[in-house]
Amino acid sequence: MESLSNAPSLLNYLDAPVVVADPDGCVVFLNPAFEVSFGTTRERCEGRALAELFEGGDREAVLAAVAATCLRGQSVRFRIRHHERGFQVLASPIAVDGQRVGSVLLLTEDLLELEGLHRVKRELGTAVEQLGVALDHLARPDAQLSDGERQDWIASGRGAVADCRRAAGNLGRMADGQARQGERDRMIDPHHVLRDAVAGLAYEMAEVGVSVDVLSEPDLPIVQGDPKRFQEALEALLRARVAQSPAWLTLGAKRAEIEGSLFVVVILTDPGPGAGPGAPPLVM
CATH class of the missing domain: 3.30.565.10 (Histidine kinase-like ATPase, C-terminal domain)
Structure with missing residues (x-):
């Protein structure tokens, strides 16, 4: 468990957003990265309930994290969204006045979503290229293909179409997840x-x-x-x-x-x- 005594000066240098709450769940510190990412200031946030800095269903996740850290001394990981940006949050207990336990939340950009999108993009790109090559061979007017070769190119094209459908399905599931988050924010x-x-x-x-x-x-x-x-x-x-x-x-x-x-x-x-x-x- 970390101590709050030297934390603020160190946390100011982190590029990741950080916010600290006292044992009552009220904000006592947030670093410049949090101010930039959430469009607020330390002066506006100090003294407010930590959960009030977040919106929609994310508040419930933050309240649960505060209870876990302050009451049970446990660290908790969860995800939130803010203005279409996803964050992974690590909430950990922090000592206040040497005895009472508060919470420190470290937020990092959720790269899983971006990695997933890039993966789907690569899959679609590969499948489309494979399909294009197959069609080029089949459509060439001067192509002298045996029945076996023609069937091979048709099979390659069908495989590419199947890969496209699978990638589209993965993209649809990712979009559904975003939609559910949007519903929660409403x-x-x-x-x-x-x-x-x-x-x-x-x-x-x-x-x-x-x-x-x-x-x-x-x-x-x-x-x-x-x-x-x-x-x-x-x-x-x-x-x-x-x-x-x-x-x-x-x-x-x-x-x-x-x-x-x-x-x-x-x-x-x-x-x-x-x-x-x-x-x-x-x-x-």
Whole structure:
């Protein structure tokens, strides 16, 4: 188990993204490579929950990794995606204050996908070249081929077609894997969206003295949708209400069944005395 005391100065020199969390799972350090790869800054991330730096189903993987490292002292390997880039992640325990255990995540570009694509490209290239040679021999008007030679070239061409089909199948399976990842990235965890929206406006609300209570049912379902766009809509709703300078707001979420389908309804209200009507609910 490594110590946190000398780690930051050393980790700054790594080309691979690195992020460190304390025993409570909050970010205490990230290196310049992480800032560049994820388009953020250390100042924006410090103090936030580590899982909040990631999106979609990757958050659940990070939460599980933090639990394994902080609670059980285990190292964990898993994969994530960010803006069409795949990463392999190694999460390891790290000593904090000599006793408590935090987490350090080392991310490396997932080369397996690139290697797989290059392999399929080579397979297709070889098969197409083989097919072209066979067709050239069979189509030459001056070719004087015996029946045996003709059958050999036909067999070679058929073998090349089979290789093309096999490579296309491998490419299809790789694409299916990407599609499943894309579907996972289009899922919304209501608890995360509400918490992230409030956290993102914490500074603005503190400036005008507005507090927000987040109240949601514990068993809210994961729903389909774009988490980033929904969070942006929720932040816009919060800004509009904060501009009216209420003392505090209540942001809530509950399950609702509408025409036989399950939804999550998000409601923003001002519980203060004399408050006007709440904002229209957001449904996801």
